Amino acid sequence: MSGKEKSTESIPKVPSHINRKLATSFQKSRLSPDIVPFLFEEIRKGSIVALSQGITLVESKKEQDNILAQELIQKCLPYSGNSVRIGITGVPGVGKSTFIETLGTYWMTQHKKLAVLAVDPSSSMTKGSIMGDKTRMEKLAASDQVFIRPSAAGTSLGGVTQMTRETIILCEAAGYERIIVETVGVGQSETAVYHMTDIFLLLKLAGAGDELQGIKRGIIELADAILINKDDGDNQLATKKAKNHFSKALHLLSVKENDWQPKVLSCSALHNKGIAEANLMIAQYVQFTKQNKSFDRRRKQQDINWLHKTIENRLLSQFYQNKQLQSEIASLEKLVVNKKLSPFQAAETLLKKFT
Amino acid sequence: MSGKEKSTESIPKVPSHINRKLATSFQKSRLSPDIVPFLFEEIRKGSIVALSQGITLVESKKEQDNILAQELIQKCLPYSGNSVRIGITGVPGVGKSTFIETLGTYWMTQHKKLAVLAVDPSSSMTKGSIMGDKTRMEKLAASDQVFIRPSAAGTSLGGVTQMTRETIILCEAAGYERIIVETVGVGQSETAVYHMTDIFLLLKLAGAGDELQGIKRGIIELADAILINKDDGDNQLATKKAKNHFSKALHLLSVKENDWQPKVLSCSALHNKGIAEANLMIAQYVQFTKQNKSFDRRRKQQDINWLHKTIENRLLSQFYQNKQLQSEIASLEKLVVNKKLSPFQAAETLLKKFT
Numbered sequence: 126m127s128g129k130e131k132s133t134e135s136i137p138k139v140p141s142h143i144n145r146k147l148a149t150s151f152q153k154s155r156l157s158p159d160i161v162p163f164l165f166e167e168i169r170k171g172s173i174v175a176l177s178q179g180i181t182l183v184e185s186k187k188e189q190d191n192i193l194a195q196e197l198i199q200k201c202l203p204y205s206g207n208s209v210r211i212g213i214t215g216v217p218g219v220g221k222s223t224f225i226e227t228l229g230t231y232w233m234t235q236h237k238k239l240a241v242l243a244v245d246p247s248s249s250m251t252k253g254s255i256m257g258d259k260t261r262m263e264k265l266a267a268s269d270q271v272f273i274r275p276s277a278a279g280t281s282l283g284g285v286t287q288m289t290r291e292t293i294i295l296c297e298a299a300g301y302e303r304i305i306v307e308t309v310g311v312g313q314s315e316t317a318v319y320h321m322t323d324i325f326l327l328l329k330l331a332g333a334g335d336e337l338q339g340i341k342r343g344i345i346e347l348a349d350a351i352l353i354n355k356d357d358g359d360n361q362l363a364t365k366k367a368k369n370h371f372s373k374a375l376h377l378l379s380v381k382e383n384d385w386q387p388k389v390l391s392c393s394a395l396h397n398k399g400i401a402e403a404n405l406m407i408a409q410y411v412q413f414t415k416q417n418k419s420f421d422r423r424r425k426q427q428d429i430n431w432l433h434k435t436i437e438n439r440l441l442s443q444f445y446q447n448k449q450l451q452s453e454i455a456s457l458e459k460l461v462v463n464k465k466l467s468p469f470q471a472a473e474t475l476l477k478k479f480t
Numbered sequence: 481m482s483g484k485e486k487s488t489e490s491i492p493k494v495p496s497h498i499n500r501k502l503a504t505s506f507q508k509s510r511l512s513p514d515i516v517p518f519l520f521e522e523i524r525k526g527s528i529v530a531l532s533q534g535i536t537l538v539e540s541k542k543e544q545d546n547i548l549a550q551e552l553i554q555k556c557l558p559y560s561g562n563s564v565r566i567g568i569t570g571v572p573g574v575g576k577s578t579f580i581e582t583l584g585t586y587w588m589t590q591h592k593k594l595a596v597l598a599v600d601p602s603s604s605m606t607k608g609s610i611m612g613d614k615t616r617m618e619k620l621a622a623s624d625q626v627f628i629r630p631s632a633a634g635t636s637l638g639g640v641t642q643m644t645r646e647t648i649i650l651c652e653a654a655g656y657e658r659i660i661v662e663t664v665g666v667g668q669s670e671t672a673v674y675h676m677t678d679i680f681l682l683l684k685l686a687g688a689g690d691e692l693q694g695i696k697r698g699i700i701e702l703a704d705a706i707l708i709n710k711d712d713g714d715n716q717l718a719t720k721k722a723k724n725h726f727s728k729a730l731h732l733l734s735v736k737e738n739d740w741q742p743k744v745l746s747c748s749a750l751h752n753k754g755i756a757e758a759n760l761m762i763a764q765y766v767q768f769t770k771q772n773k774s775f776d777r778r779r780k781q782q783d784i785n786w787l788h789k790t791i792e793n794r795l796l797s798q799f800y801q802n803k804q805l806q807s808e809i810a811s812l813e814k815l816v817v818n819k820k821l822s823p824f825q826a827a828e829t830l831l832k833k834f835t
Contacts, residue, residue, distance in 0.1 A: 195824045202819045294822075313668055425817045432816045435827040440795055443831060461787050462780045464557045469550045472790040476798060480835065 161193055165200045168299045173272060176299045183291045184277040198291050201298035206424070208297045209411055212318040213307045214344070215328030220354045221307050222261035224328060224394040229265045231400050232303055238270050240301040244289050244308040244318050245276035272301060286317040287438060290431055293321065319347045320427055323420060324410050327351045331360055331367035346378060350388040350406055357393040364391045383419035385410060444479055453478065516548055520555045523654045528627060531654045538646045539632040553646050556653035561779070563652050564766055567673040568662045569699070570683030575709045576662050577616035579683060579749040584620045586755050587658055593625050595656040599644050599663040599673050600631035627656060641672040642793060645786055648676065674702045675782055678775060679765050682706045686715055686722035701733060705743040705761055712748040719746045738774035740765060799834055808833065 164182075167175030182194035215221050229239050241262065265271040277288055293304055306322055308314045319325045327348040345351075351371050356364040371389045381387065388406055392399030414420035444450065453475060460466040466474075519537075522530030537549040570576050584594050596617065620626040632643055648659055661677055663669045674680045682703040700706075706726050711719040726744045736742065743761055747754030769775035799805065808830060815821040821829075 195822060199822045199825060202822055205819065428817050428823070429813050432813060432823040432826055435823040436799065436830060437796060439824075439827045439831055440799055440834075441792060443835065444791065444795060458784050458787060462783050464560065467550060467554045467557055468783070468787040468790040469794075470554060471787055472794045475791060476794055479795075480798065 161196045161200065164197055165298075168197075168201065168295060169204065171300050173269070173299075176272065176295055177274075179295045180274060180288075180292050183288050183295070194291065198294050201294050205294040205297040208293075208302050208304050209324070209407065210293060210304045210306065210322040211407065212315075212322035212325040213305060213328060214309065214315045214318060214326070215354075217309055219328045219330050220394050221309075221328055224352070224354060224392070225305055225307065226262040226265055227394040227397055227400050228403060229262070229271060229303075229305075231404055233265075233268055233270055236270070237303050238272075238301045239265070239303045239305065240272040240274070240296040241265065241305045241307065242274050242289055242292055242296075243276035244282075244285050244306060244314050272296065272299075282314055282317060283434070283438060285314075286321070287434065290321050315344055315347065320430055323414070323423065324349045324407060329353050329367065329371070330355055331363035345374065348387055349381070349385060349410060350390060350403075351375070352399075352403060353389070353391040354394055356391040356398060357396050383414050383423065384417060385413060385419075447479060450475060450478060516551045516555065519552055520653075523552075523556065523650060524559065526655050528624070528654075531627065531650060532629075534650045535629060535643075535647050538650070539643050549646065553649050556649050560649040560652040563648075563657050563659050564679070564762065565648060565659045565661065565677040566762065567670075567677035567680040568660060568683060569664065569670045569673065569680070570709075572664055574683045574685050575749050576664075576683055579707070579709060579747070580660055580662065581617040581620055582749040582752055582755050583758060584617070584626060584658075584660070586759055588620075588623055588625055591625070592658050593627075593656045594620070594658045594660065595627040595629070595651040596620065596660045596662065597629050597644055597647055597651075598631035599637075599640050599661055599669050627651065627654075637669055637672060638789070638793060640669075641676070642789065645676050670699055670702065675785055678769070678778065679704045679762060684708050684722065684726070685710055686718035700729065703742055704736075704740060704765060705745060705758075706730070707754075707758060708744070708746040709749055711746040711753060712751050738769050738778065739772060740768055740774075802834060805830060805833060 164175050164179050168179055179194070179197050182190045182197065185191060185194070213221055213225065225241055229241070232239050260266070262273060266273055274292065276285060289306060293306075296304055304322075306318050308318045325347050327344060327350070329351055331353050353364050353367050353371070368389050368391050375387045375389060378387075390399060390402055390406060392403055394400065411420065414423070457466065457471040457474060461468055461471050519530050519534050523534055534549070534552050537545045537552065540546060540549070568576055568580065580596055584596070587594050615621070617628060621628055629647065631640060644661060648661070651659055659677075661673050663673045670680075680702050682699060682705070684706055686708050708719050708722050708726070723744050723746050730742045730744060733742075745754060745757055745761060747758055749755065766775065769778070812821065812826040812829060816823055816826050
């Protein structure tokens with residue numbers, strides 16, 4: 126509830142062991158307009174340092190940085206789109222990091238470049254595990270085929286969502302072919318991730334009781350596949366039952382708009398069991414939806430949604446940055462609190478002055 | 481995902497057995513500006529028909545009705561605020577309706593007037609039980625001390641939230657002293673209800689597994705009290721354990737801003753057990769927060785939030801109702817989809833024309 130935000134979000138230092146020269150030239154030219162073509166070229170060459178710095182511009186709270194970020198995105202846009210964007214959700218403890226580590230390692234053997242991003246508006250407030258934490262994905266973190274970026278802290282869901290969409294564009298321009306966006310069920314973060322990915326996976330545990338209740342309504346409907354994790358040891362019988370249960374439940378739901386029949390798989394990320402099958406299912410999904418054109422349709426719809434979200438954000442930020450309105454807002458707030466004026470009438474008064 | 485909305489939301493017929501004369505005069509004068517003072521006077525006299533019709537104006541999708549609604553709210557505003565607003569959440573099956581029925585029946589013996597409202601943005605889409613369903617609260621529905629209003633269908637969370645806030649004002653002007661706002665955990669509906677009520681109650685079941693995981697992060701932090709329902713029969717041992725568990729968990733959380741130490745109670749709504757205790761706890765909470773002034777502070781903060789949400793809604797609706805922009809939006813959508821323009825730049829183009 127404490128909407129506190131970190132006020133000192135500056136460009137982080139570049140790790141000294143990589144590309145010191147590039148880093149130095151970036152630090153120097155940071156505020157020059159030349160930085161954009163420079164970063165763009167380096168990102169296109171696959172530089173992880175340039176990509177990181179581009180994302181830092183995207184995540185910056187400085188207006189000046191954001192202008193540069195938008196120029197960079199505009200440049201990257203024509204080179205974006207050539208990836209499979211995979212959304213992954215599941216409650217804490219379900220094994221998301223291990224699953225991503227195992228699936229990512231599998232992709233490494235196929236020489237696919239992978240980026241792992243996180244949408245976690247709560248990471249600044251709760252003491253839960255940080256999503257996209259590199260220490261929890263050791264093998265991936267050590268690979269130069271893999272780019273891992275934790276969620277930006279101290280921002281609202283809307284902010285994180287916006288940043289993540291932009292980050293996806295930069296990653297794709299840098300040549301990443303698989304983009305995983307992971308989230309936990311905070312507020313509407315699952316819906317946000319669903320709206321920026323091509324396929325949406327729900328990780329579950331068997332026997333944890335949430336097949337009986339407590340599943341957030343609507344999440345099952347979003348899932349293109351349910352993966353029941355920790356299918357190992359004593360858990361295998363319960364997993365089999367849960368798989369059965371979910372298969373039946375999914376068949377009761379009406380068919381998805383893209384005609385894909387959601388799948389239920391089981392796996393044990395820890396024991397590398399069922400991972401090849403998960404990969405195969407993702408590949409089949411992509412083939413199926415590309416063939417019936419729904420892959421493209423979903424992306425186009427997402428782009429349009431993104432435009433409207435941007436309009437919303439920009440409109441509100443222009444309103445609240447309007448200096449003439451600021452004192453007016455304060456005095457109208459008082460009238461509302463004292464029940465002299467309804468919020469509707471106060472809002473109308475302000476909007477008349479704004480437009 | 482299907483954003484379908486019912487397009488034919490008209491003023492519903494007034495039940496024939498109550499106040500036929502008033503109903504007739506309302507139907508006739510509906511579009512006349514005289515309707516507002518008329519409804520206002522009747523609402524102040526406690527007329528349930530006038531209250532229902534006022535809420536129908538609030539929920540109407542017609543601009544003309546909304547203007548009348550806002551005039552009515554402005555008139556009611558000085559007479560609002562004299563109630564205890566109680567938010568209740570819990571997963572489907574936890575027994576919310578039964579709990580409200582039992583607690584409400586208890587209040588009837590104390591001659592308290594009770595209104596039951598619902599915030600359920602999903603009610604138009606899912607086939608789950610309708611919230612605020614009168615058939616599930618038979619005793620309350622039969623009492624003329626009690627006003628029950630199910631959630632308006634076919635609207636976004638933002639819309640339902642806005643309507644419910646306005647409905648609370650009308651109910652208070654009509655003399656209701658207890659306002660229950662119930663919700664299930666859809667999207668951010670719990671947060672929305674928390675922000676419009678004085679006390680927020682979380683109903684739980686023991687042994688359903690969700691004390692281990694699956695609890696939506698953040699909901700526990702919002703709760704002023706957790707009530708473990710169905711404390712009866714074989715369930716009593718599990719309830720005792722769960723009560724213990726939650727008490728410990730709540731003590732680990734930092735103290736709430738209002739200094740209230742959240743309580744854990746158990747009850748069996750079905751067997752009228754623990755209901756007097758729940759009522760006592762609510763009374764103690766109100767006394768405690770009124771004494772330390774946090775009751776008033778929270779209400780003021782909520783009014784300010786309400787103003788800002790209204791600004792947001794009105795700003796967006798003015799933007800999208802701007803006829804000159806509509807064709808522009810369509811052509812910019814195409815440019816975005818074809819990756820010629822980033823959403824940011826498209827949004828900037830539109831905003832320049834708007835302001």
